[in-house]
Every structure is written in structure tokens, then in C-alpha cells.
Amino acid sequence: MATEVSTxxxxxxxxxxxxxxxxILAVITAIEVTTSELGIPAYGAAIIAWLLIVMALIKAVTxxxxxxxxxxxxxxxxxxxxxxxxxxxxSFLVAFFPLVG
Amino acid sequence: MNEDTQDHSNEGHHDHISxxxxxxxxxxxxxxxxxxxxxxxxxxxxxxxAALFIIVLAVFVVHEIRQRKAAWDERQIALKDQSHSATxxxxxxxxxxxxxxxxxxxxxxxxISFSLRLVNxxxxxxxxxxxxxxxxxxxxxxxxGDFPKGWVDSEGKTPREILNIWVTTINTFILxxxxxxxxxxxxxxxxxxFLGQKDGKDLFFKLGAGKLLLVTAAIGxxxxxxxxxxxxxxxxxxxxxxxxxxxxxxxxxxxxxxxAHVLGGIILLLLMAYKTFSNGxxxxxxxxxxxxxxxxxxxxxxxxxxxxxxI
Numbered sequence: 192m193a194t195e196v197s198t199x200x201x202x203x204x205x206x207x208x209x210x211x212x213x214x215i216l217a218v219i220t221a222i223e224v225t226t227s228e229l230g231i232p233a234y235g236a237a238i239i240a241w242l243l244i245v246m247a248l249i250k251a252v253t254x255x256x257x258x259x260x261x262x263x264x265x266x267x268x269x270x271x272x273x274x275x276x277x278x279x280x281x282s283f284l285v286a287f288f289p290l291v292g
Numbered sequence: 293m294n295e296d297t298q299d300h301s302n303e304g305h306h307d308h309i310s311x312x313x314x315x316x317x318x319x320x321x322x323x324x325x326x327x328x329x330x331x332x333x334x335x336x337x338x339x340x341x342a343a344l345f346i347i348v349l350a351v352f353v354v355h356e357i358r359q360r361k362a363a364w365d366e367r368q369i370a371l372k373d374q375s376h377s378a379t380x381x382x383x384x385x386x387x388x389x390x391x392x393x394x395x396x397x398x399x400x401x402x403x404i405s406f407s408l409r410l411v412n413x414x415x416x417x418x419x420x421x422x423x424x425x426x427x428x429x430x431x432x433x434x435x436x437g438d439f440p441k442g443w444v445d446s447e448g449k450t451p452r453e454i455l456n457i458w459v460t461t462i463n464t465f466i467l468x469x470x471x472x473x474x475x476x477x478x479x480x481x482x483x484x485x486f487l488g489q490k491d492g493k494d495l496f497f498k499l500g501a502g503k504l505l506l507v508t509a510a511i512g513x514x515x516x517x518x519x520x521x522x523x524x525x526x527x528x529x530x531x532x533x534x535x536x537x538x539x540x541x542x543x544x545x546x547x548x549x550x551x552a553h554v555l556g557g558i559i560l561l562l563l564m565a566y567k568t569f570s571n572g573x574x575x576x577x578x579x580x581x582x583x584x585x586x587x588x589x590x591x592x593x594x595x596x597x598x599x600x601x602x603i
Binding site: 212213216217220240248250251255270273278281282283286 | 388391392395396399400402403404406407457461464465468469471472474475476479580583584587588590591594595597598599601602603
């Protein structure tokens with residue numbers, strides 16, 4: 192029967208660190224909120240804003256890599272660039288068009 | 293889920309002209325006009341456009357159901373001839389293409405709101421950001437001009453004075469946990485443990501994929517509940533609405549669209565759970581696709597949380 196044909200999904204793989212990722216995401220979120228609430232002395236609003244955006248990007252990439260299993264795809268970087276990086280960068284340019292008009 | 297991948301492989305298959313694109317375009321237009329009308333306190337126009345949207349939606353749904361039902365039987369025949377692997381890879385590719393469109397949608401939505409904010413917020417000027425990046429700011433390219441308003445609502449309050457960060461922080465944790473239960477559901481589905489094992493080695497094995505899907509949907513519903521609570525407080529107590537300046541408009545547009553996606557995700561998860569409990573699951577592929585969508589919602593929220601609430 193058709194369903195018996197082996198699929199490209201890896202059924203047998205070593206346990207993946209899902210719980211660790213959950214903890215990492217929670218910790219980064221806590222750091223983000225603390226940074227945002229207390230601020231960092233000697234750093235201006237713009238630098239803190241950039242720090243927060245970088246932390247958010249790290250969280251986003253972590254979720255994409257581990258929870259969306261891109262890290263375990265055959266060619267992770269290719270899938271990641273085609274589905275996220277390229278569309279993101281192209282739309283980003285459109286979104287920031289008002290700034291450079 | 294999407295079965296369109298087998299379209300061209302079957303000679304006997306008739307290509308149906310999909311009305312999806314024009315309907316979606318029209319719907320977005322109507323929703324946009326409706327929101328704009330509400331924002332300008334034009335209730336009649338807003339309600340009219342909303343009603344028109346519902347009619348268009350109904351026509352669309354009936355049309356699609358009819359068309360899909362006709363196509364369904366043909367596809368069932370075609371499906372039997374194909375290996376399951378090819379079907380799944382096709383389905384997954386379509387999910388990725390859908391997610392690409394979602395990346396574009398949310399990047400533009402959040403990006404435009406953010407760029408408007410950079411232009412408008414005196415405390416986080418684009419000049420600062422540009423200087424931080426090493427871009428010379430005295431050129432005409434980055435001369436932003438004199439916008440009349442700062443990044444405040446129509447009563448002159450800043451985001452920090454209006455938004456409750458602590459409620460949203462809890463909501464962020466809630467959504468992250470839902471992503472975890474989702475990925476665990478997928479893991480159990482990979483082990484073919486759909487209905488749970490009483491003597492399972494841990495909680496997740498005891499629950500099984502179906503119940504974990506329900507748990508994920510429930511956590512998603514809690515997230516939505518908290519968001520509705522937040523909206524209610526903002527509207528009734530703080531009188532912060534869609535019409536409260538650029539800030540109000542972009543805030544409700546971003547979080548509202550995200551909330552709508554969460555609602556869609558919950559419905560998808562419930563459908564998957566139903567399919568699991570009615571023994572309709574043969575492998576983990578459908579749950580994996582639902583998971584991709586659910587995690588994507590989480591990714592969007594991670595960015596939204598930082599850009600809307602924290603900065």
C-alpha cells in the first residue's frame with residue numbers, strides 16, 4: 192500500500208533538546224523584559240532597542256531552527272534562507288520605504 | 293491541509309479556476325476600508341463594509357466547498373497511485389510557500405509600524421538609530437521631515453504609559469509553552485503514539501499526540517483570552533482604541549492580525565486532534581505541518597512583543 196513506502200521524515204532520531212530550548216527561550220524573555228524595564232546605565236534608548244531586537248531575533252531563529260526542525264532538514268541553510276531570510280529582507284526594504292522617501 | 297500538489301500528475305484531472313486570489317484581495321480591501329471607517333468614527337460605513345465582507349466570505353466559502361468537493365473524488369483516485377512520501381513532501385512544500393507569504397505579510401505589517409514609529413518617536417529618533425549604524429544623517433536621504441505627532445496616542449500618552457507589559461510578558465511565556473507542547477505532540481506522533489499509553493515512560497507518552505494537541509489548543513485559547521482581557525482594559529479603562537492616533541491604529545492592527553492567526557491555529561489544532569481521535573492519522577506529517585504554522589505564530593509574537601511592547 193502507498194502508505195507503507197518509507198517517507199523522508201526521520202522517524203528514528205536521537206532525542207532532541209526541546210525542553211532545553213524552552214528554558215533558553217524563557218530565560219532570554221526574562222532578560223529582555225528586565226533590560227527593557229530597568230534599562231542599562233550609560234546606554235541610550237537606541238542601543239537598548241537594538242539589543243532587544245537582537246535578542247528577539249535570537250529567540251526567533253532558535254524557534255525556527257529547533258521547533259520548526261529546520262536544523263534537522265537536509266540543507267538547513269537553504270531552507271532557512273528561502274523561507275525566511277530572503278522574504279524577510281525583501282519585505283523589510285518595502286516596509287522601510289517611508290523612511291527613505 | 294493542501295492537496296493541490298497532485299494537480300498536474302493526473303491526466304483526467306480538470307483544472308478548476310481558483311477564485312481564491314480575487315476573493316482574498318477583495319476581502320482584505322473590505323476589511324481595510326471597514327477598519328479605516330471605524331477609525332474615523334464612521335460607524336455606518338464601517339458596519340456596511342464589514343457586512344459586505346461577511347457576504348463575500350460566505351460566497352467564497354460556498355464556492356470553495358463546491359469546487360473542492362468535486363475535485364476531491366478525482367484526487368482520491370490520483371492519491372492512491374502515488375507514494376506517501378511524495379504526497380507529504382508536496383504538502384510540506386505548500387506549507388513552506390504559505391509561510392513565505394506569511395513572512396512577507398507580517399514583516400511588512402510590523403516593519404511599516406516600526407518605521408512609522410521611528411519617524412514619530414522623539415525619544416527613539418531615526419537619527420539616533422542611523423547614527424548608531426554609522427549612517428550619516430545630514431544627507432537628504434535620511435532627512436525625515438517634520439511629522440506633526442510623536443509616537444503617542446491621541447491623548448498624548450506614550451506606549452509605556454498605556455500598555456501593561458507584565459500581562460503581555462505572562463502571555464509570551466504562555467505562547468512559548470504552547471510551542472513546547474506542540475513540538476511534543478509532533479514527537480509523540482513520530483512515535484506513532486496518537487492516543488496515549490497508560491504505561492508510558494513519561495507524561496508525554498501517557499498523553500499521546502491527540503491530547504497534547506488539545507493541550508496546545510487550550511494554551512492558545514488562554515493566550516487569546518489574556519489578549520481579549522488586555523484589549524478590554526485598554527478600550528474601556530484607558531479609552532485607547534483603533535482611532536487613538538497612529539499608535540492605536542498600528543497597535544491593534546499588529547496584535548489583532550496576530551490574534552486572528554492564533555485563532556486560526558487553534559481551529560487547525562482542533563481539527564488535527566479530531567482527526568487523531570477518529571483514527572485518521574497514519575503518520576506524523578499532518579501534525580508536523582500544523583506544528584510549522586503554530587511555531588510560526590510564536591516566531592511572529594516574539595518579534596511583536598519586542599517591537600510593540602518592550603522598545
